Amino acid sequence: MSLVSFLKSRLIPAKLDEQINRIRKPIGSLGYDPWGYNNETFKYGFSLTKPIYEKYFRAEAHGVDQVPAEGPVLIVGNHSGQLPIDGILVGYSIASREKNPRIPRAMIERFFPTVPWLGNLLNEVGAVLGDPVNCARMLANNEAIIVFPEGIRGSGKPYRDRYKLQRFGNGFMHLAMKHKAAIVPVGVVGCEETIPAIANIKPLAKALGVPYVPVAMPVVLPAKVHLNFGPPMYFDNADLQEDQIEERVEQVKAEINRLIDKGLEERKRVF
Structure with missing residues (x-):
């Protein structure tokens, strides 16, 4: 048995292998799609994410079946927690749902x-550079895409601003209208507490060429995460x-705020 076969047998149970294979994903003869997604790499990522989702963050997803089973979809949520943990958990919840699972793409x-190495690895498990052209082409390809319109304004905000939505860009709405894509709002509660930051060292971030340098503990705390998905929202392509x-x-922000409040009411404790 080769090393690859041995690792696959240990990390990817036969049931999981079959489960991912059943999810339709247009890939080329070399096993990749135009954005670098690879089904075999995704299986490893899915397998490694499962205990993180179920055991470490004990995530609960409510309303995940409201994400349409097919067609172009933008899953739009609040961003937080310094690292893209929220995107990973949202993506896993959709890919692992019992009925009509989908493998969503994440804009990074x-x-x-x-x-x-990180860029190629992220591409292989479904992430794509957060560029409007990439997003437009994927919507034209009937993909489901995870989008955080706050960007680094949301993920890098200090703990004192937790669960306060930052400014949204309008790009996702233009794309949804043009491509007749459903917008599924999702409120993420719990990720704010995973890596709470008290400040952002902007001069150092600029010098290093990174989005932000948070002042925070160098650990990811096991906060319990609640994901609340709302009904799909549709907007016509009117000349506005x-x-x-x-x-x-x-309107989308208001729905996300409602779902965040729902999650905050549901949780009994932070950890």
């Missing part, structure tokens, strides 16, 4: 692909002024 910050686009964005 431009910093990650600059790290040696930018302030009217912003009104639609505010």
